[in-house]
Amino acid sequence: MSTPLIEADNVGVRFGGLVAVAGVSLSIARGEICCIVGPNGAGKSTLFNVLTGTVKPTTGRILIDGKNFSGRPVHAFARRGVARKFQAPSIFSSLNVGDNLRVAQRQGSDEIHLGEILGLLGFSGMADAPAGTLSHGQKQWLEIGMALVARPKVLLLDEPTAGMGPEETMHTVRLIQEIASRAAVAVIEHDMEFVRELGVRTLVLHQGRVIAEGGFQEVADDDHVRDVYLGRG
Amino acid sequence: MTLQASSSSVKATTQNKGGLASISLSAGLMAAVLAYPLLLSSYQMDVARDALIFALLALSLDFLWGKAGVLSFGQAAFFGMGAYAVAIVGPMVPNDNGALAGMVTGIGLAVLVSGIVGYFLIYGGVRGAYLTIVTLALTLIARNVATSWASVTGGEAGLIGAPPPGLSIGGWSVTASDSVSLYLVVAIVLSVTLTALWAASRGRLGRVLTAIQDDEAKARALGYDTSGYLLAVFVLSSGLAAIAGGLYASAAGYVAPDLVGLLLSTQAIVHVAFGGRGTLIGPVLATVLVIHVQQEVSSFSYALWPLLLGAFFIAMVFLFPKGLLPLISDLVHRLVPRRDRGGTA
């Protein structure tokens, strides 16, 4: 496709003596979804932290929409269009659903766009509901909505289906596919059913390195991947 | 992609209606509270004026503590900066602009100190209890400066001769030196501040501050410079406290170090906690009420009041963490059935 919206160029992260991420390169363009899988401690969350500016890479560069952002603060990443959905649903429970989205909109107010997002999430008519009273799944969707409402260039989703039932998971898959038409999307997931259903480019991390990359089936058939990860499940 | 809309949305709408009713109720109550002392003797009016000044101080704290979640013991320090600036700078300025010049100096000083201290702490990632302790130290130091820098502050005795509020442009000038006009000046400043803070909190700023109190990391991830917001609120709150102090010195005509101690900060905290943190109008009403009770109590035993204050802190934490006035208003709402609720009840 066009130039990548987010690009990690040979990124490495060290915490003291521990190498969390070692020389990972990754690029995602608009309309693309990339799934990042791997066992616990593989470096998935650290990679996400680098892509959002929470952790500064020890080596390598992060380019957002073609511009070098290595070492910039978190809010600078956010203002450049990088949005993130945390693993645990993190919404503002003291605000209502609409105000959660309004806070996430940050600049100006676009109530029409807000209404579209509410509809996309399936929250029509619920703008005044206190966010604290939503169900677990609804909170996850609200948080995705909060990422969307700022019209991000890049959306990073950390285990968006954690704690969801099968039906809720399917809703989430459709939501993510809808979002991909507007942005570059990266997803961390443990749930292999979800990754299979999504059926997109998949990146397997192990001990901080990329050990396989390609379509889901291609990756799932890889012997090395089966050894370290899928073989166990 | 369908989803059950929960009944909470319906409930929220009624709450909004209730909100409108309670806003008009609050505004009415506020107007009555402000107007009533004008019917009283000039002594009682002076007492009421001081109560409103302390209400302004409580309001400055509520903006910081209630809206941004930062508990501060530093209000007395900034109040003192305003008060002493008016008492020191005021008399040096010719014609009737002394109080104004002193006030501007005091606000400037408060903004400078809170800006520097706040910048280092808030951008250093200091939050919660640590921040509270530093504000406590600020007040302790301010008190020491007031007592020990006698050549400037008058030491234990304090300073007299702070000029009354006034304004002079060219040949025209006006001063507020009698009880009625002093009271009106204070009442107007308080009303304007209350309305401005209330309006600011209703919009974007209020939402962002609530979000920061809920989950600062998330707000930062959404692109907000949360430290910048907290610093701005801290500086604004300190400036407001300095205005309250400046008004006090200007209206009373003197300052003394007793004024700037931890007790003043403590009382501001009580007024906010009593009236309901984050409600803005609650602390204002609470201040007037609490100061009235304080005078009644102190008239038969001067020593009893600090003990009651202490007991109040403990009772508040356990019995009414959201404030006493909100508790009472909740009870009233529950006991009195409301017409506009009929449909959903």
Add this chain to the structure above:
Amino acid sequence: MYLEAALNIATMVSILLLVALGLAIVFGLMNILNMAHGELVTIGAFTASLVQVHSGSFWLGVVAAIIVGALVGWVLERGLIRYLYDRPMGVILATWGVSLIIQQGLLLLFGPSPQIVYTPIEGSITLFGNPYPRYRLVLIAAAVLTIAATAIVMNRTRFGLDLRTVIQNREVAELVGIDSRRIFMFALVGASALAALAGALVAPLIKVVPTMGADYLAPSFFVVIVGGAGSLMGVVAGSAFIGGLRTLLDYQVPTTLSQALVLIAAVVIVRFRPRGLLPA
């Protein structure tokens, strides 16, 4: 002259160490600020004075102060703080209330004039040609002994191991079966006893009045902020920094200015080392 300055610094640092030690551990454990900590210093000093006046023995007063301090700490934890573990701001407010009540209670019982405390060890000792009050040397020695004892408890006992585990990671500690609240209760009792001990030891050097606690509250919190919460070495570093700077500045500038300068120094350090000089 230099020796005298060094000894004055050592005295100041010793007092700060005793007051801040328990505070740092308690804060490191649960992120809880006990605003009545200064009043435990006051209670220690009052106890020492009362016991000395009635029995004639200062040292008996010191022992009594430790016991009374521990008791007050226990009552505070059982009666108040244990209900507020998940509400740090609630703890600040409630213990602030306790602080007001203790101050005013002592004022009602004993009045505002200073209590009588006799220096238990009179006279001076000559060190390298300079006379120095013997009692201050005893005070420094007592502080060193207390730190050593605390270090042994923290590093060589089962309780100390549990304590350090909870400070490192409370959730993991609870998973391996450590009762973090029980640890916390003992830590708070110990901290209170130490603060009261500091109050008793410092009593002969200062004015023992009901409001004296406020003079110790903020500086000891600064020790914790500068040094880092939950670590013994952090408290030592913090006390040395705050106490040393204060004493040195007091030679040069008025007390008020030195207080302000120490505050500024602490604030600047926090900007660059948010977790203190030597955190746990």
